[in-house]
Amino acid sequence: MKYFLRKVGFFVLTLWAVVTLNFFIPRLQPGDPAELMVQKLAGKNAQLNPAQVAAIRDMLGTPTGSLWSQYWQYLGQLAHGNFGVSYTYFPFGVMQVIGQAFWWTVILVTIVQVLSFGIGVLLGAFAAWKRNGRFDTAVTLVSTFVGTLQPFWIALLLIYGLGYGLGWFATSGGYEDSTPGFNWGFVYDAISHGFLPALTLMIVTPVGWVLGMRNTMVLNLGEDYVRLAKAKGLPDKVVALRYAARNALLPSVTGFALALGGVLGGTILVETVFDYPGLGRLMGEAVGYKDYPMLQALMLLTAVATLLANLVADLLYGVLDPRARRAQA
Amino acid sequence: MGLRRTLVAVIAVLTSLTLLTTGCAGSRLAHEREARRNHSGGTGGMIPQLNLPAEFDASVGGLVNYNPYAPQQLVKTWLYEPLMVQDSLSCGVTPWLATKYTWVGSNKLIFDIRQGVKWSDGSAFTPNDVVTTLNLMKKYPAMDVNGLWTSAFGAPATSVTAQGDQVIITFAGPAVSKFSSILGNLIVPAKIYGKVGDPTKYVDKKPVSTGPFLVGSYNGRRLELDRNPDYWQADKIKVQKLVLQGNYDANQAVQMLRNGDLDFYTGEIPNPIKTFVDPNPQLNHVWYAPNGSTVLAPNLTRKPFSDVRFREAMAYGVNKQQASLKATYGLMQVASQSGLTLPAKKDLLPPGYALNGGASTILAYDPAKANQLLDAAGYTKGPDGFRRNPDGSPIKLTFAVQAGFIDYQAVADEVVSNLRALGIDISVVASQPDSVDALKKTGDFDIMINYMAAGCDYVNGVGATLATAQIPTKTTILGNVERYSNPTVDQALKNLNGETDQAKVKDEVGVLVNTMMTQYPVVPLFYAPARAIYRTDKAAGWPSAEDPYCNPQDNARIWMTRLSAAK
Numbered sequence: 001m002k003y004f005l006r007k008v009g010f011f012v013l014t015l016w017a018v019v020t021l022n023f024f025i026p027r028l029q030p031g032d033p034a035e036l037m038v039q040k041l042a043g044k045n046a047q048l049n050p051a052q053v054a055a056i057r058d059m060l061g062t063p064t065g066s067l068w069s070q071y072w073q074y075l076g077q078l079a080h081g082n083f084g085v086s087y088t089y090f091p092f093g094v095m096q097v098i099g100q101a102f103w104w105t106v107i108l109v110t111i112v113q114v115l116s117f118g119i120g121v122l123l124g125a126f127a128a129w130k131r132n133g134r135f136d137t138a139v140t141l142v143s144t145f146v147g148t149l150q151p152f153w154i155a156l157l158l159i160y161g162l163g164y165g166l167g168w169f170a171t172s173g174g175y176e177d178s179t180p181g182f183n184w185g186f187v188y189d190a191i192s193h194g195f196l197p198a199l200t201l202m203i204v205t206p207v208g209w210v211l212g213m214r215n216t217m218v219l220n221l222g223e224d225y226v227r228l229a230k231a232k233g234l235p236d237k238v239v240a241l242r243y244a245a246r247n248a249l250l251p252s253v254t255g256f257a258l259a260l261g262g263v264l265g266g267t268i269l270v271e272t273v274f275d276y277p278g279l280g281r282l283m284g285e286a287v288g289y290k291d292y293p294m295l296q297a298l299m300l301l302t303a304v305a306t307l308l309a310n311l312v313a314d315l316l317y318g319v320l321d322p323r324a325r326r327a328q329a
Numbered sequence: 330m331g332l333r334r335t336l337v338a339v340i341a342v343l344t345s346l347t348l349l350t351t352g353c354a355g356s357r358l359a360h361e362r363e364a365r366r367n368h369s370g371g372t373g374g375m376i377p378q379l380n381l382p383a384e385f386d387a388s389v390g391g392l393v394n395y396n397p398y399a400p401q402q403l404v405k406t407w408l409y410e411p412l413m414v415q416d417s418l419s420c421g422v423t424p425w426l427a428t429k430y431t432w433v434g435s436n437k438l439i440f441d442i443r444q445g446v447k448w449s450d451g452s453a454f455t456p457n458d459v460v461t462t463l464n465l466m467k468k469y470p471a472m473d474v475n476g477l478w479t480s481a482f483g484a485p486a487t488s489v490t491a492q493g494d495q496v497i498i499t500f501a502g503p504a505v506s507k508f509s510s511i512l513g514n515l516i517v518p519a520k521i522y523g524k525v526g527d528p529t530k531y532v533d534k535k536p537v538s539t540g541p542f543l544v545g546s547y548n549g550r551r552l553e554l555d556r557n558p559d560y561w562q563a564d565k566i567k568v569q570k571l572v573l574q575g576n577y578d579a580n581q582a583v584q585m586l587r588n589g590d591l592d593f594y595t596g597e598i599p600n601p602i603k604t605f606v607d608p609n610p611q612l613n614h615v616w617y618a619p620n621g622s623t624v625l626a627p628n629l630t631r632k633p634f635s636d637v638r639f640r641e642a643m644a645y646g647v648n649k650q651q652a653s654l655k656a657t658y659g660l661m662q663v664a665s666q667s668g669l670t671l672p673a674k675k676d677l678l679p680p681g682y683a684l685n686g687g688a689s690t691i692l693a694y695d696p697a698k699a700n701q702l703l704d705a706a707g708y709t710k711g712p713d714g715f716r717r718n719p720d721g722s723p724i725k726l727t728f729a730v731q732a733g734f735i736d737y738q739a740v741a742d743e744v745v746s747n748l749r750a751l752g753i754d755i756s757v758v759a760s761q762p763d764s765v766d767a768l769k770k771t772g773d774f775d776i777m778i779n780y781m782a783a784g785c786d787y788v789n790g791v792g793a794t795l796a797t798a799q800i801p802t803k804t805t806i807l808g809n810v811e812r813y814s815n816p817t818v819d820q821a822l823k824n825l826n827g828e829t830d831q832a833k834v835k836d837e838v839g840v841l842v843n844t845m846m847t848q849y850p851v852v853p854l855f856y857a858p859a860r861a862i863y864r865t866d867k868a869a870g871w872p873s874a875e876d877p878y879c880n881p882q883d884n885a886r887i888w889m890t891r892l893s894a895a896k
Contacts, residue, residue: 029763031766031767035766037400041386046782047808048806048808050807051482052474055470055471055476058471059529090399090401090529092392100392173550173575176551176574178548275575
């Protein structure tokens, strides 16, 4: 019970810290949301219309009073589950807008992360099993090289090569002509639009898993229990997968959960390059427009996702590692 | 080896999936393009379809709102309409929902409302719709985006009433300079918007409008608008269907334009002649109309810019031609020091400057003259080779420029190298656009680039750069960034506010021009463009350098009535 209370207390404390930082950091930067919005609507070569700025300030209800009283007001709203109205998408609520973008990112990222994790771990395990062989050298070298590349740069290459050059894929947006919903036209449309963003992420994401898995696996292969298993005459497949790989997987699982939680940040650039209608693009836009309510909600979402993922990782750990289960019991 | 087999299987599945999707997507896109090509050309003088970029510049689709008073709306141009349309280049006024306007004195404006206009639900458009729309702005200041009821650029309105077919707006004082902005208000149906409380908070999903197009379909990304057969000037609209889709960056836009997936674009494209026109000069066209001026705004409260002789030297010592070449690829002409866009406004120049369409107001690059002026004014060079203030104090300046505004940065580099050649110690500091905005408010800068509007009322246009009342405050950016203050100018602007007689307007504008020509509060470099980047394979009649009948960027309503099917 004490353990449980401590965990919950920690959760609440972290959440409070996140909410507070979310509130203050964006407001410390220069710039006025209303002026910014008018300027963006009018374009760079336009004089700011003071009447319009005044009207937009009035519309967004740009807060009066000290930052401190705004902060208390914000906490009160949050307690009531009120995330406010988006500045960019006024008069729509923040949650309504996020709801539109949510599944795009969640589906894209889940597929990419699961596939990357699977491929990365497999490649890493195989490389370690055949360590110092030709395959291992190739995998390690390529991973190290690809790991230094920026995702948005890869995205640009793909757009020019596969998009404009060969014309195989759509280069922007999440879909084009079809009506969103569960119909084949749309699913097909969404896949053909999501392919390049997914491919971009697929090139970069497995790298960490490959290298991490290879290194832990190499360590595990040197352990006595592996040697014992081999001496017992167990088949290679069993030794590699059920013994060494299973143990080597443990740190990766924690890492995987954390990666799922923190994925929003990583997709901002890629989604922006592809004009993909997901949360990352939304976040980039919210920064650009100083859409404080939107930024706060997205950051909070990220934080909660990371905290939850941590919890899931803790639970999963018990399943994979019987020792952890016993220690808890 | 089991492990290897699993690996191979996974890779095989992935590869086949890739091939499957690529194959289909490729053929589908090609097919679509082919179909579009066959459709273009048109039959019976009609244009079957035009593709334009989305007017909604945010990324999340699926949120449907056609409310013209929301900050972001799906359609800005084609549904709701204004009373009249003013072209910012020629300043001509085209009757729209109103057929005529009359000023009674300078504080009463009367619009004659057009008869026979129908809302898209079939009901009649009446003066009451106009009155309701304008009065809602009084009740809900958030809706008053053009400052009808505030004292921005002229006296506030005191009442809006209907009298027969007329709508009468009265003001608390002279308000002639509010005219252009009043025309910016779009008229919404009284029976709907009058009942929704705060109109800015109303989500308008089924627009009832007067405009040339009706909402056809929207899937969250691609918005199709169909021609409104009952439009009050339907005979002038030749486009059957408008497709609004996508917010493109420069590279994407060029690709789309070249492929014919986009027919008209007003965004910034680096070197459009080379990237767009040259590949197919028959069909691809560019027109950059002079719409305002990009100016150097020195901080007049600081030395040495507080000295008019220094500013005069700077006006000659900056290579504007070269700056235009670097920033706009030479598409924009060197701007007139008068502050007016020439040749469009040449008739407003006072007699002293009017010769040859105002040729003498365009100051040529003359570094020798600039050096002479500086020497004569006492800015002598110190031992380090840099000039000093006449009082002997050193000059060390920074040029504040917005990082990421590539054209502005090119200008800053050119200007700084010109001034250094004159012996002035100045360097560029690039920072976030937000930070530069903050400098405009605090006034903590030496020199920066600013935009000077041309416009059709000179209180709002040139006046916003020169009026004492337009000096930015701690909280609000206003036009007079350089912080110029001159009672003669303020009086002229005040007079303009009450002036409807064009001859007298010209006299007062003359005061502004004389100030610009002798006081150099800002130094115009080159004109800022209103852009038209367009194709003529489907439609002809776009505004162009040969036929500059309207501002292509701001007056889409006008060019839509002039388009015809390509031959």
